[in-house]
Amino acid sequence: MAKYICKRLFMAVLTVFVVATLTFFLMNAVPGGPYEAEKSISPQAKAALEAKFGLDKPLFTQYVTYLKNILHGDFGPSLKQRGRNVIDIILTKFPVSAKIGIISVMVSLLVGVPVGCIAAVNRGKVSDSAIIVIATVGIAVPSFVVCSLSMYFFGVKLRWLPTVGLTTWKHYIMPVFSLSFYPTTYIVRLMRSSMLDVLGQDYMRTAKAKGVSRAVSLFKHALRNAVLPVVTYLGPMMAYTLTGSFIIEKVFTIPGLGGEFVSSITNRDYMMIMGTTIFLATLMVAINFLVDIVYKFIDPRINLK
Amino acid sequence: MSEHLVDIRNLRLSFFTPAGEVKALNDVTLHLDEGEVLGIVGESGSGKSVTSYSIMGLTADPGKIVGGTVTFNGHHIESLGEKELRKIRGKEVSIIFQDPMTSLNPVYTIGSQIEESILLHTDKTREEAKERATELLRLVGINEPEKRIRQYPHELSGGMRQRVMIAIALACEPKLLIADEPTTALDVTIQAQILELINELKEKLRMAVILITHDLGIVSSMCDRIAVMYAGRIVECGTTDDIFYRPQHEYTRGLLRSVPNIQDRESKRLIAIEGTPVDLLNPPAGCPFAPRCPSCMKICLREMPPDHHYSEVHTAACWLHEKAEYEQRGGEGD
Numbered sequence: 001m002a003k004y005i006c007k008r009l010f011m012a013v014l015t016v017f018v019v020a021t022l023t024f025f026l027m028n029a030v031p032g033g034p035y036e037a038e039k040s041i042s043p044q045a046k047a048a049l050e051a052k053f054g055l056d057k058p059l060f061t062q063y064v065t066y067l068k069n070i071l072h073g074d075f076g077p078s079l080k081q082r083g084r085n086v087i088d089i090i091l092t093k094f095p096v097s098a099k100i101g102i103i104s105v106m107v108s109l110l111v112g113v114p115v116g117c118i119a120a121v122n123r124g125k126v127s128d129s130a131i132i133v134i135a136t137v138g139i140a141v142p143s144f145v146v147c148s149l150s151m152y153f154f155g156v157k158l159r160w161l162p163t164v165g166l167t168t169w170k171h172y173i174m175p176v177f178s179l180s181f182y183p184t185t186y187i188v189r190l191m192r193s194s195m196l197d198v199l200g201q202d203y204m205r206t207a208k209a210k211g212v213s214r215a216v217s218l219f220k221h222a223l224r225n226a227v228l229p230v231v232t233y234l235g236p237m238m239a240y241t242l243t244g245s246f247i248i249e250k251v252f253t254i255p256g257l258g259g260e261f262v263s264s265i266t267n268r269d270y271m272m273i274m275g276t277t278i279f280l281a282t283l284m285v286a287i288n289f290l291v292d293i294v295y296k297f298i299d300p301r302i303n304l305k
Numbered sequence: 306m307s308e309h310l311v312d313i314r315n316l317r318l319s320f321f322t323p324a325g326e327v328k329a330l331n332d333v334t335l336h337l338d339e340g341e342v343l344g345i346v347g348e349s350g351s352g353k354s355v356t357s358y359s360i361m362g363l364t365a366d367p368g369k370i371v372g373g374t375v376t377f378n379g380h381h382i383e384s385l386g387e388k389e390l391r392k393i394r395g396k397e398v399s400i401i402f403q404d405p406m407t408s409l410n411p412v413y414t415i416g417s418q419i420e421e422s423i424l425l426h427t428d429k430t431r432e433e434a435k436e437r438a439t440e441l442l443r444l445v446g447i448n449e450p451e452k453r454i455r456q457y458p459h460e461l462s463g464g465m466r467q468r469v470m471i472a473i474a475l476a477c478e479p480k481l482l483i484a485d486e487p488t489t490a491l492d493v494t495i496q497a498q499i500l501e502l503i504n505e506l507k508e509k510l511r512m513a514v515i516l517i518t519h520d521l522g523i524v525s526s527m528c529d530r531i532a533v534m535y536a537g538r539i540v541e542c543g544t545t546d547d548i549f550y551r552p553q554h555e556y557t558r559g560l561l562r563s564v565p566n567i568q569d570r571e572s573k574r575l576i577a578i579e580g581t582p583v584d585l586l587n588p589p590a591g592c593p594f595a596p597r598c599p600s601c602m603k604i605c606l607r608e609m610p611p612d613h614h615y616s617e618v619h620t621a622a623c624w625l626h627e628k629a630e631y632e633q634r635g636g637e638g639d
Binding site: 203205206208210221225 | 361363387390391392393394395396399400402404407408409410411412413414421422425426457459470473
C-alpha cells in the first residue's frame with residue numbers, strides 16, 4: 001500500500017509537470033499577448049510592463065524561471081488584475097465554486113443512486129420509462145438551457161427564487177440544480193444499467209435461496225456491487241463540479257473559479273492561466289487518487305499495486 | 306398414502322414471455338422421502354431445474370405455477386407468500402448452484418456469507434454464528450477455516466468455492482438439499498471430490514438430496530431413484546437399477562446409448578439422439594419425444610401416453626408397452 005501511494009504520488013507530480021509544460025508552450029505559441037489588445041497603452045509602457053513581468057526574455061528562460069518560482073510556492077502576480085497574486089485569486093474564488101460543487105455532488109449522488117435503483121427494480125414499468133425519459137433529457141439538454149429555463153420560470157415568472165448572487169440558501173437552489181442536473185441524470189443511467197446487471201447475477205439468486213428478504217438483498221448484496229461504476233465516474237465528475245462551471249457562474253453571477261479560468265484565457269493573463277491550470281490538474285489527480293482508494297474499500301478484488 | 310417429504314402433483318408451470326406462454330412443466334408428479342437421493346436427468350430446458358426450484362418457491366418472474374400442488378415438509382408451497390417462503394428457504398431446504406465462480410457475492414467475505422444464513426434462521430449471536438461458520442467450513446473439508454473465513458471468494462479456487470456453497474446450504478441443517486448440476490463447472494477430479502462430499506454429508510446429516518444433472522455417470526453412483534425429464538414432463542421414473550437395466554422409454558434408452566464408453570478403444574463416433582428438443586412454445590399434440598423416437602407409432606403423434614406402472618416405483622409414459630401387450634395377445638402391431 002505504501003509503495004503504491006509513493007508510486008501514485010510520483011505519477012501525480014509527473015502528470016502535473018507535463019500539463020504545466022504543455023500549457024506553457026501552447027499558451028505562448030498562440031499569437032498575441034496580455035498587453036496587445038489594449039489600444040490606450042503606449043509602446044513604451046507596454047515594453048516597461050513586459051520587462052517588469054519578464055515577458056521580454058526568451059521563452060525558455062521564462063519557463064525555467066516560472067518553474068523555479070512555483071517550486072517556492074510563488075505562482076506570480078496576475079498580469080491583468082493589478083496588485084493581486086494568482087494564489088490569492090484562486091484561494092478566494094475556489095471556495096465559492098467548491099461549495100456549490102460539493103453540494104451538487106451530494107445532490108447527484110443522493111438523487112441519482114436511489115432513482116437509478118428504483119428504475120432498475122421496476123424495469124419495464126411506467127416508473128422506469130418515466131425515469132429513462134427524464135434521464136435522457138438530462139443528458140441531452142445543455143446546461144445553459146437548464147440555467148436559463150429555471151431562471152425564467154422560478155426566478156422571473158414565479159418569483160420563488162433569487163436569480164443573482166449567493167447570499168442566502170435560496171440563492172444556492174438554482175445553481176446547484178443546474179450544476180447537478182447533468183451528473184444526476186448520468187448517474188441515474190449508470191446506476192440503472194449496473195443494477196440491472198447485478199440483479200441478474202447468480203449471487204443474487206443465492207441470496208434469495210438463503211431466505212434473504214428483498215430489501216436486504218437489494219441494499220446489502222446488490223447495491224455495493226452496483227455502485228462501482230458510479231464511483232469510477234465520481235472522479236472526473238467531482239473535478240468538473242468542484243472547479244465551477246463557467247456557464248453557470250456567468251448566468252447566476254457567481255464569483256467562482258470557473259469564470260476566472262475562462263476569462264484568464266481570453267485576457268491572455270499568462271500567470272493566471274498557468275496558475276489555474278496547475279491548480280485544476282492537481283485537483284483532478286488528487287480526486288482520482290482518492291477515488292481509487294475508495295474503490296479498493298468497496299471492492300476487495302481490486303488490488304492496488 | 307404415506308406422507309412424503311416432497312410431494313409434487315400434476316405441477317404445471319409456464320413462463321409468460323412476450324412470444325407467448327412457454328409451458329416449462331406439464332403435469333409433473335414426483336415424490337421424495339426423507340433421506341432419499343433422487344436424481345433428475347434430462348437435457349437443457351427439460352425442466353429439471355424448474356421442478357426443483359418450485360420446491361423452494363423460487364419460480365422467477367415471468368414463471369408462474371398454473372396448476373397442481375407442491376407439498377414440502379407439510380408446507381403447501383404453491384399457496385405460500387414470499388414471507389413464509391423466506392422462512393423455509395435456506396432453513397428447511399437449501400440449494401447449491403451450478404457455477405460456484407459466480408454464485409458467491411464478490412464483495413463479502415466467505416465468513417459473512419455463511420453467517421448470514423445462520424443469523425437469518427436461528428437465534429444465534431454473531432459470535433456463535435462465526436463459530437458455526439468455522440465449524441461448517443471444517444465439515445466441508447476446507448483447511449485452515451479460521452483463515453478462510455476472512456477471505457473473499459476471488460481468493461479461493463472453484464472447488465473451494467463450491468465447498469463454501471455447500472457450507473452455506475448446510476448452515477441450518479436442511480431436510481432437503483437440492484444440488485443443481487453441482488459439478489458441471491468443475492474439472493473432473495474436483496467433481497469426484499464434491500460428489501463424495503455430498504454423499505458423506507447426506508449420511509451424516511440424514512438429509513434428502515435432489516441431484517440435478519445431465520451426467521448419467523454421476524446419478525448411477527449416488528441416487529436411490531432417478532427421474533428422467535423431457536420437454537417439461539417426467540417420461541420415466543424408477544430405481545437406479547430400473548433406469549439403467551430396464552429402461553422402458555425410448556428417450557431413456559437413447560440417453561443410455563449416448564454415454565461414451567471408456568472401453569471403446571477405436572475412435573467411434575459418439576451416439577446422439579437425432580433431432581432437436583421440442584419447442585415448448587408450441588408443443589406437439591402427442592408424445593413430445595415422438596418426432597425423435599426411433600419406434601414412433603401413429604398414436605404417438607396423436608395422443609400423449611399416460612404413465613404406465615411397470616412396478617410399484619417404476620413408471621414410464623410411453624405407448625410401447627401397449628404395443629407389447631397387444632402383440633402378446635396375438636394381434637398385429639399398429
